[in-house]
Amino acid sequence: MNFKELNVIGPILKALEKEKYESPTPIQEQAIPHILKQRDLLGCAQTGTGKTAAFAVPMLQLLSKKGGSGKGNRSIKALVLTPTRELAIQIYDSFRTYGQFTNLTYGVIFGGVSQVPQEQVLRTGIDILVATPGRLNDLIGQGLINLKALEIFVLDEADRMLDMGFLNDVKKVIRQLPAKKQTLLFSATMSPDIMEIANSILVKPEKVSVTPVSSAVDTVQQVLYHVDKGNKKELLKHLLQDPTIDSALVFSRTKHGADKIVKDLERANIKAAAIHGNKSQGNRQTALSNFKNRVTRVLVATDIAARGIDIDELSHVFNYDLPNVPETYIHRIGRTGRAGLEGTAISFCDFDEKPLLKDIEKLMGKKVPEVKNHPYPMVVLTPAVKAEPQRPANPRKNSKAPVQNQPRAAGTRKQQQKTHCQ
Missing domain, CATH: 3.40.50.300 (P-loop containing nucleotide triphosphate hydrolases)
Structure with a gap:
């Protein structure tokens, strides 16, 4: 199968061909048709399966058919929420790559840097926003972002989002979204916590899954x-x-x-x-x-x-x-x-x-092959034992002399404690 058989439109096909994308990966082949039908989606896919294109390509197609509303007058139509700065930048770059021959505009926001350049991008008007939870909530609180016109919401790397303690931030974002929208949730694992979130935000979702987490990559x-x-x-x-x-x-x-x-x-x-x-x-x-x-x-x-x-x-x-x-x-x-x-x-x-x-x-379900002949074989065959912290001697014990008259040990107390820790 190729992308044309998935009914991907010409401008996006041109970008995919330019990037030498020849055929869709399993997650792309499964997810793209459901998303193009504007169905909610629950996707289970691990790193390296082509997950970003699985949601980016159909999102670009759905939004580009409606056309932009003019520079400066655009409202945010799609939001991708992701846990880390690096991943946000990577997804943003993917949208720009796949959508380079469309009339859509994109923005990315994340913490750890000045928000001023991000404010300037938002003011120009964008169709698709990629964001991390903390900075997004900050800018919403400042009145710089309005998500009431949102049509598509993607919660990416949901398991890592929970691992990093972003659950409350995610819920805060969700409260800002319109009730009627298309929602896509992707996660490498499907724990009970993830399923609880999925059940609360997805409406009759299609489910796709590739490369179960228990199987290592064959290559x-x-x-x-x-x-x-x-x-x-x-x-x-x-x-x-x-x-x-x-x-x-x-x-x-x-x-x-x-x-x-x-x-x-x-x-x-x-x-x-x-x-x-x-x-x-x-x-x-x-x-x-x-x-x-x-x-x-x-x-x-x-x-x-x-x-x-x-x-x-x-x-x-x-x-x-x-x-x-x-x-x-x-x-x-x-x-x-x-x-x-x-x-x-x-x-x-x-x-x-x-x-x-x-x-x-x-x-x-299998052993990892061991290399036994190497220069640094294991010789310590007992668990590491952490030394118990030593209590400083009581200077008053067995002594009638005032504390200040006791001879001081060499080095400061801080230095002594540091020695014990080492």
């Missing part, structure tokens, strides 16, 4: 290294000596851990950058752009920040830390092996992470 080669926590950085540097690893996305459980990994790699003259919530929007965009353009070889990210990363030719994914949620492992390794290309997912597992590995393998 991804998975390998596992058992390694002590302290040797993970050495193993990573050792593996990155392989010149065939031309681009690597490394997952860290924490922001601090991501920064530390980058410092370790840079000391070994390996070009790396980190992307996480504590980085400014400018830094995040620069790091992502450099990685996509192969200026930076390694990008280290937390799960939330990586949600908006869309790179077709990513050769390797490293699970430096195994995720606490087994479904997240599937999302991670799905970053590589995309668009029919082969990819490799390499996972490190220390002793304390063995239960996490067990959960991942249970979800997939």
Whole structure:
């Protein structure tokens, strides 16, 4: 099947051909006809399935048929709500790409940057708005955005929206929307919480689902290294000596851990950058752009920040830390092996992470192949024990002398506590 058989109109077909889109992915093939019929939709699709085009292409078609109302007089007809800045920018770019030969206009708003340029875009009048929940609610509260004329609402990455604690923000946005509209909800997983939201906003929805979360991408080669926590950085540097690893996305459980990994790699003259919530929007965009353009070889990210990363030719994914949620492992390794290309997912597992590995393998229904012959085999076979904090000695005990006359230990109390923590 091709896009023409899905009844996609000429201007959008021209854009898809220009971008070398030859045939629709399964989620696009299933979703586009339902959306063109103006039905509500509940879509279950994980990263790398072509989900953005599955809703963007038919939305552009529906809105372009009605035509624009003139520059400066446009009201927002479609809203895409998404959890992260990176994903918002990516979706906005997709609309501009697929809709480049239509008469529609687009805007994107997100927090972490000045709202002034975003205000200017809104004042010019736009048809389609892509937004993150916090900034959208801020601008609605300031009277800068009115959604009463909205015709299509998309709630994208609904599961991640909940993971990031945006449920109340999402509900606040929904209260601003007109009762009569077309609603599309997409999520990589369908938990009871997601279904509760879906049931509250969708009206007799069509349901489409591709690539169940329990099945890893077939084109991804998975390998596992058992390694002590302290040797993970050495193993990573050792593996990155392989010149065939031309681009690597490394997952860290924490922001601090991501920064530390980058410092370790840079000391070994390996070009790396980190992307996480504590980085400014400018830094995040620069790091992502450099990685996509192969200026930076390694990008280290937390799960939330990586949600908006869309790179077709990513050769390797490293699970430096195994995720606490087994479904997240599937999302991670799905970053590589995309668009029919082969990819490799390499996972490190220390002793304390063995239960996490067990959960991942249970979800997939198979073992991750282990590499046993490597320079940093696991030797610590007991769980890590956190040292109990030491209580400072009571200077009054067994002494009649006033406290101020007791000899002070070397260093300040803060320095002593720091030593205990180390």
